[in-house]
Amino acid sequence: MLRLEHVTFDVKDGNQEKGILRDVSLTVEDKKFVAITGPNGGGKSTLAKVIAGIEKPTSGRIFLDGTDITDWSITERARAGISFAFQQPVRFKGVTVKDLITLAAGERISTAGACEYLSEVGLCARDYINREVNASLSGGELKRIEIATIIARQTKLSLFDEPEAGIDLWSFQNLIQVFDKMHREIQGTILIISHQERILNIADEIVVIADGQIRKTGTKDEILPELLGQAGTVNCRYMKEAE
Numbered sequence: 001m002l003r004l005e006h007v008t009f010d011v012k013d014g015n016q017e018k019g020i021l022r023d024v025s026l027t028v029e030d031k032k033f034v035a036i037t038g039p040n041g042g043g044k045s046t047l048a049k050v051i052a053g054i055e056k057p058t059s060g061r062i063f064l065d066g067t068d069i070t071d072w073s074i075t076e077r078a079r080a081g082i083s084f085a086f087q088q089p090v091r092f093k094g095v096t097v098k099d100l101i102t103l104a105a106g107e108r109i110s111t112a113g114a115c116e117y118l119s120e121v122g123l124c125a126r127d128y129i130n131r132e133v134n135a136s137l138s139g140g141e142l143k144r145i146e147i148a149t150i151i152a153r154q155t156k157l158s159l160f161d162e163p164e165a166g167i168d169l170w171s172f173q174n175l176i177q178v179f180d181k182m183h184r185e186i187q188g189t190i191l192i193i194s195h196q197e198r199i200l201n202i203a204d205e206i207v208v209i210a211d212g213q214i215r216k217t218g219t220k221d222e223i224l225p226e227l228l229g230q231a232g233t234v235n236c237r238y239m240k241e242a243e
């Protein structure tokens with residue numbers, strides 16, 4: 001179980017401190033599929049980075065299965081079973097797609113095994129398996145390769161930051177199936193930041209974040225109608241609730 005207690009993240013804005021995350025408390029039960037959504041700039045990516053250890057909270061604590069991991073490094077958290085797929089994936093010059101998937105799987109897998117993970121994310125494996133993870137890959141290809149590595153890792157907690165970004169309409173449907181299958185088959189927790197109704201629709205729970213604060217949490221039946229009914233005005237409305 002992941003638990004955040006009163007997490008804040010402040011940055012310097014001129015002479016003042018700006019609150020990017022403001023008193024965020026959240027519990028994510030094991031094996032749940034939780035979607036985090038909300039207006040641009042609300043603090044979603046920052047929250048994911050704080051969980052993965054890329055940013056350190058200004059105050060508050062983070063617990064994984066009851067252990068306080070707040071001061072743990074990215075590597076320690078990765079070893080404890082936290083995976084993170086970036087909004088804009090990182091490129092690895094000199095490393096092939098197969099190397100990357102093999103590293104993620106943490107065991108010697110065959111080329112056929114690595115290819116299976118690529119096929120799952122809709123990539124024709126033989127076209128990609130020996131390619132370098134460099135700038136020659138398109139944004140959408142890179143994103144799907146990164147998702148394949150997270151599936152291969154099969155960790156306790158998989159964090160995805162806007163996996164839909166840069167994915168074409170045809171591959172998007174496939175991506176929904178990937179997450180649905182992951183949710184059913186992998187015995188881990190999935191935390192996805194997304195603006196996509198179809199991703200929110202397959203989540204067990206939706207968390208709405210705006211202006212650095214959690215505004216709502218609930219099931220999709222509780223949250224989605226309200227979000228969709230207010231399309232275009234969600235941002236302002238949730239901002240208002242904070243006042």
Ligand SMILES: Nc1ncnc2c1ncn2[C@@H]1O[C@H](COP(=O)(O)OP(=O)(O)OP(=O)(O)O)[C@@H](O)[C@H]1O
Nearest residue numbers: 011012020038039040041042043044045046047087
């Ligand atoms: N290190 C930083 N220094 C200054 N401002 C920051 C820093 N990190 C984040 N911010 C600001 O904090 C706010 C939240 O950013 P964040 O990327 O977490 O939002 P988001 O909810 O993921 O947005 P989006 O939906 O557009 O991806 C933004 O206004 C961003 O500019």
